[in-house]
Amino acid sequence: MALDDRKLDVLRAIVEDYVATQEPVGSRALVERHNLRVSPATVRNDMAVLEEEGYLRQPHTSAGRVPTDKGYRLFVDKLSRIKPLTPAERRAIERFLAGAVDLDDVVHRTVRLLAQLTRQVAIVQYPSLSRSRVRHLELISISTTRLMVVMITDTGRVEQRLVDVPGPVGADDVVELRATMNEALVGRPLAEAPVLVQGFHEQVRPELSGAMASLSTVLLETLVERAEERVTIAGTANLARGNVLDFAGSLRPVLEALEEEVILLKLFGQVRQTTAHVSIGDENEIVDLRSTSVVATGYGPRDTMVGGLGVLGPTRMDYPGTIATVRAVARYLGDVLEGS
Amino acid sequence: MALDDRKLDVLRAIVEDYVATQEPVGSRALVERHNLRVSPATVRNDMAVLEEEGYLRQPHTSAGRVPTDKGYRLFVDKLSRIKPLTPAERRAIERFLAGAVDLDDVVHRTVRLLAQLTRQVAIVQYPSLSRSRVRHLELISISTTRLMVVMITDTGRVEQRLVDVPGPVGADDVVELRATMNEALVGRPLAEAPVLVQGFHEQVRPELSGAMASLSTVLLETLVERAEERVTIAGTANLARGNVLDFAGSLRPVLEALEEEVILLKLFGQVRQTTAHVSIGDENEIVDLRSTSVVATGYGPRDTMVGGLGVLGPTRMDYPGTIATVRAVARYLGDVLEGS
């Protein structure tokens, strides 16, 4: 059954009012606030239909209507247009990101900015290593059998790891190892590393092949697989704002979920560059977050995507505003990354 | 006025019961559960005195008594003895810290362990740079006018920073700069760095003195001053456990405070090695945390102290158990640090 235009108007109005007031909205109040040019009775009929179709529900008989997850979904997909940011917000973003001194700082500022602007929980993924390229590899001798390998990527990430090597290596050995590694890897995407390190131990003098094997292993295991993805979070205090009604009573499971890095990373699973991806309530893959909505998007210099960022809040959130903010911050972050 | 032994027994019993049940405790229940060998009436008299002295209070007339901050304070100082850990807990600690691969991992595991064991919010400070010694300084040439300096401390911390230098520096310049810096700093506590870098620019060839100045500045500013202290946190979900009665209604300000790194660091302001420092409710320096208690202590290899760790929870907490756990974890962490 197709919904005519007025019914959609009614749905939009209900979502907007409910998000603003956090209270079930009734037919009378609706016609007063939005100038729908019909009577409350007509609106009631429309609401009855919308409820039948699953877009609205009544907390109890003789209360106003509240949007369902499905209702919000229709709203974001069809009924809302992105709110342009206010000049104040634009300025805030620029000022916030301007003074950053290194990647950690950039990410840190970004996540706090996002939390502040949206007044929700903000999550920012560090530029993913697998989507970055190697800018430089450095080998530092700590002791005769212990090296430190430092990797710097074009997105500014710096990762380091200790490596114990089988036999003692001298200063010139280090030089050779370093040269070999850099030659093969600099400029290449880290995703290709597994293939590229294959022949490493053959490219050095035989007595170094053991050391090279250790290095390759560590490089793969820790830099590519394990420590690959990092993520920061800010604004959890915003969960405790608003009514206790959000989050189905308890926000404990939500807080728990937010402490798990792997869970946070899942939030960026389906994001593509530019298009903000919205998961509403039950649509969420993670069970503990079924009472929340997530607005996420990718970011990166130019048209590439090197990581994700987004916010999490009650399903009853200002979607147009949030989407606009998330996208704007993502774009600025991409620009900043490009400039460095 | 001195409190006789029985009154102290009563206070102890009340604290224990209240912590366990979270409900005001009355005279009858008290004599039943603990075998005080007196009647409820006697206990009532004692409670009246304890209340007069400020150790107890009544939520309202004709309700049981609840300990005040002052009551908890007396309890911790005089009435409780440290609970020994259960073998299960000891095993948990050992198993948890055993598999750690580097400092980040150690700290991360520790904070989660602490949160899990105490079922409260855990906070762990990274080994403080100012209390660490320089193990190695590395200089990496990124471009002709840009260097990366990497510092490794004896506590395993690795900090890196980009430095833009005024003029171009070649490969052998880097060698010279590196040698000079290492010679002066390796083995020295970072706290001495400000003095030691003083004469740096005179110890290198004149054409490098500009570069050396930049390096010194960055070293001081970012490594010693700014990024000096880092801290991690875990278990915030535990705040949302228990009754809403804890935290004076809203836990929002608490969550907010916990997001501020500077605030967290203040928690370790007064800790000394070994002795666990307990701040109860209003004793807390930070206003937003006046509804909580903090149990903190220092940790480090041998008898030194390189950082702090602790937990934060409702004033109504199991102090003996918490103190024991915090101290045990601190000791293990110190051992782990020494072994690496």
Added chain:
DNA sequence: ACTGGCACTCACCGTTTCGGAGTGCCAACG
């Protein structure tokens, strides 16, 4: 197709009642 009218429902709020846990006080007792 829309509207006004109307009976009905039900959460919400303030009031009331009631039971019980707990107290403070006092007189009695060893």
Added chain:
DNA sequence: CGTTGGCACTCCGAAACGGTGAGTGCCAGT
């Protein structure tokens, strides 16, 4: 004098109650 049993009193919390009003569904009229 410290301890105890007794007793009147207080007051919270739960349950019961009734009135109010927002809101609905339905229907008949235009």
